[in-house]
Amino acid sequence: MDTKKNHFFHFLITHALYLFFIIPLLGALSAHYFFTLTALQDAILHTWHLLKLNLAPVLACTSFLVFLGKFYSKNRPRNAYLVDFACYKPKPELMCSTERYVERSRQENVFTEENLCFQKKVLERSGLGQKTYFPESIVGVPAKPCLEEARREAGMVIFACIDEVLEKTGVRAEEIGIVVVNSSLFGPTPSLSAMVVNHYKLVGSVKSYNLSGMGCSAGLVSIDLGKHLLKASPNCYALVVSTEIQTLNWYLGNDRSMLMSNCIFRLGGAAVLLSNRPSDRRRSKYQLMRTVRTHTGAHDNSYSCVWQEEDHDGRVGVALSKDLMAMAGDALKTNITTLGPLVLPMSEQLLFFLTLFARKVFKMKVKPYIPNFKLAFEHFCIHAGGKAVLNTIEKNLELSEWRMEPSRMTLYRFGNTSSSSLWYELAYIEAKGRIRKGDRTWQIAFGSGFKCNSAVWRALKNINPAMEKNPWMDEIHEFPVTI
Template sequence: MDRELLRTVKLATKNHAGVLFRRAVRHLPHIVAVTALVAAAPRLSTLLTAAVGGGGMGWARVVPCTALFVYNCACQYVHENTYALVVSTENITLNAYMGNNRPMLVTNTLFRVGGAAILLSNRAADRRRAKYQLIHTVRTHRGAHDQSFGCVTQEEDDAGEVGVSLSKELMVVAGEALKTNITTLGPLVLPISEQLRFLATVVLKKVFRADVKAYLPDFKLALDHFCIHAGGRGVLDELEKSLKLSPWDMEPSRMTLYRFGNTSSSSLWYELAYCEAKGRIKRGDRVWQIAFGSGFKCNSAVWKALRTVDAAGLAPGDNPWMKEVDMLPVDVPKVAPIDESSYQIPN
């Protein structure tokens, strides 16, 4: 059974999640489905259950845009010595907006169809062939705040057209969620020196009422690669500035947004695949995945590379970037002229 699973998961990298529906999922006791921005009917969990014929434990947890929380659930609650399959998708075709409300048109331009399948194992025997080990997960949910709760909503416009509306406060909300998240994550990953600097500024502000700027720890001292949810250029620009990241650090996220668009939770795996295709992943490296979702949620996962990924050994079907990785990165201007000659206006 193990050999068939590994062989099928390798195929899944080539054909995304579809090949898993009929073969490997029949051997998996736990299946975790992560749907798109807005869940479809029937939901992905229903389709997966039908695909496996009700086999295994038959449970599926659907959480839009929050795959990292699902990974944590899979690790905490599944039985010992077993597997869990996480299927992460985005299918914006279900929620294409046909109206003229500008805040609701943004999703039509950002989101794209994408998917990824990740096989998790808590079997000790799988460590020698696993690529990564999940070290930390931190989930932040700010739904109790009205501004956070209402910044991303599905609603009808004045003409009755249904779409997803993104409010102007989205960037502020995302920043607050990230701040709360890294406050919890920091003590888990940062060296003592950075923690002491951060604590010193807190004491100065809270105890001595000093007018000092809050100290933002240097996460590059503890983490080697950054896979930030490719939600949009504005989000990436703000995080690059806030976390003091370099263009090299932001390259996987920016190229994923450029090439594949916003594919919700699956974008994190396109970004990790980019790092692998570029030959960046070395044994012992730590990867920080940061995801955002409506609600508003911010989730972090830290993975440790258990082996070096040889980019030269990756076949075109093993990684979605292999056919064009040598041409990347490219410069993406903020404003680009539209070539009107490439469009034909219908009579």
């Protein structure tokens, strides 16, 4: 009964404008014009005679209005469409189970026995499955943590993703006008974006950007950058590539705050093709509705909670602070406070405001109202950063297991693939056949700095899984699994 009341309240508030204002107004206007139809006909005839007598000024005015219309049409903000995307699926021989990981770590003769046990415990409790991937430079014996191998890994992942998305969309490489590549920890010279330009022989006028040091949220930072670049470039394609190169970033030391990264980060990548061409709307999968970026780096604790440094033996690693979850929670709170008014129905905004007003003005001891984001979105893609991150967001946003499924299954099957994890999650939803025209999807990502970023997509058509090619398709019948 309470659920029915909530739905009735939501419907009433959301449609109040139509129920209490617009519909009665239209009825009154219709009645008025019905009884004054003759007067209206006389007015039209009178106006026509005036137009014939003042033809030149009317033509000049009409021409000016047409010019203004064309000028606005040419310069108005253009919608950004996601034509299609592709995720990298490594070769089976690169799978790394917990046992293989521990044995491979023991072969390095670097880690103490206590820290090998620590890593095994972390893996067993992390939510990762037995089929995640490491690059050959790490799982091979001996390991090859060198620049040449890192470039080889980057080329393997990035080119495979781009080849697939170009094949799926039928877009030629020379049609791409914007390239944005992000990889947080690997920033070679020439850059990874330059590597893409060289490999695909892109046009000399291509706008090329390379983002580094921005952590797992860099994928949505790149989408936001691509959106703004498309606004300034009519009839253009933007290629966004998100990945994290593991070869040079496997920590070979015994600082436990740095060993956490070894346990959860895995090989992966994604390529996304954006377009602002009106003709691409019909064949695109999604329209980008909103992007909201939150940066809490002005606070020292947030800035330093994910920190690359050398340990006491001089080995470089990424240390994760014990304050990480608290900083992520603060960033998420700020982000959804900004996003909420843009996406939530009026009923939820009203309840939130009334609760806040009661707490702040009347000092009433009532619980803070948590908006029901399930009324704003059909699907959630939450960065698969780790089991603790997903548990916290599930609790705070009061999400069901079904809505958390894409994130949990991505963490289980592919691990934390950094900035590309959101695209494996969206691919999971597509493979399950859950995307329907008009559905809204909320992507949430966290990253060093500290940042929390959101992107909201609206499906432009039903997604038929039988027509899809993505990394889940040959095994989607096995999911979800019990973790």
